[in-house]
Amino acid sequence: MHQNSTASPDDSKDCAVIGCGPAGLTAAIYLARFLRSVSVFDGGASRASWIPKSHNHAGYPDGIAGDELLARMRRQAGQFGAKFIQERVTSISRRGNGFLLGHETGEARFRTVLLATGVVNRRPPIDDAIHQAAMDAGFLRYCPVCDAYEARCTKIAVLGADGVGVAEAMFLRRYSDCVTLLTLKESALQPAHQDALAKAGIKALASPVTGFDFSSGAAVTLANGEQLQFDTLYPALGSDPNNDLALSLGLVVSGDRCLVADKHQRLGIKGLYAAGDILAALDQISVAMGQAAIAATTMHNDLRDADDQTWKPV
Secondary structure (H helix, E strand, O other), rough: OOOOOOOOOOOOOEEEEEOHHHHHHHHHHHHHOOOOOOOEEEEOOOOHHHOOEOOOOOOOOOOOHHHHHHHHHHHHHHOOEEEEEOEEEEEEEOOOOOEEEEEOEEEEEEEEEEEEOOOOEOOOOHHHHHHHHHHHOOOOOOOOOHHHHHHOOOOEEEOOOOOOHHHHHHHHOOOOOOOEEEOOOOOOOOOHHHHHHHHOEEEEEEEEEEEEEEEOOOOEEEOOOOOEEEEEEEEEOOOOEEOOHHHHHHOOOOOOOEOOOOOOOOOOOOEEEEOOOEOOOOHHHHHHHHHHHHHHHHHHHHHHHHHOOOOOOO
C-alpha cells in the first residue's frame, strides 16, 4: 500500500470515505492515487446497486448493471491501495485537528472525512423480493432522468400526488402520451397542478392505490375497486438523506434536508467534505463522480497545506 511521504506522527489515517457508492468509490480512487491512506466504510446500502442496467452512464453504450459498476470501481480503488471496511459508521466527533469515527466493531482516527452517504428512496408498500424482481424487469423504476428513454411509448404510472409527483409526471409526458398520476393517500392537488396536468393530457386519479401486482407489468388496485394495468410504475414519494452523522456535528441542511457544500465540496468544518446524492444537486452517477473528484482533490490539497504548516494532532 502506498504511504504518504509526510505521514502523521500518530495513528490517524489521512482520509475516511463514508459510503461505497459511485461518489465514495470515485473519491477513494483519486485519494489512493494521490498516495493518501484512505479507508472506505461500506454499509452495504448503495442505491446504485438497485440499478438493473444503466444506459446513460458514459462509456457503456450497451449499458452496465449497478452492481457491476460498483464492483469495477471497488476493484480499481483497491488496486491503488484503498482499504475497505464492511461496516457502518455509527458516530463522528471532532478530535483535535481531525475526527474520531465510531463503527460497528471499533473506532479510528482520520485527518479528513468525506461524507458520501447518499439518500434512501421512500418505497411503496411492496415486499422486498417482489420489489427487486419488479425493478429487474423494468416494471418499477425510480429515476426518470436515468431511464425514461427505456419507458418511452409505454403506459406509465407515477405514484405520488403532490408537487414531486406532478413534476415527475410532467417530465415523463415527453416520453409517453399515456401518463397517469396515482396517490397512496387521500389528497387534493393544487389548482395550478390540476391545470398543468390537464393541459399536458395527464390523468390524475384521486382514489388511493391499495394493492400492487408486478407479475406482468405494473397493475394497481384502487380503493374504489378499480383495477388498472400499466407497463411501468415510477414511485415519486421523495427520499430521506442519510444525514445523521452531519447533523451530529451541527451542520445545517437544505430545505430537502440534504447537505450544502461550497464549490470545493467543503462543508464548513475543517477537514469535512461531501459528494453525491447527500448533497442538494441532481442525483446522477455522473454528478456524484464529478463532485467526488473535486472533493478528493480538495482533501489532498488541504492535507498538503496542513503538512506544509507542520500539522500537529491534539
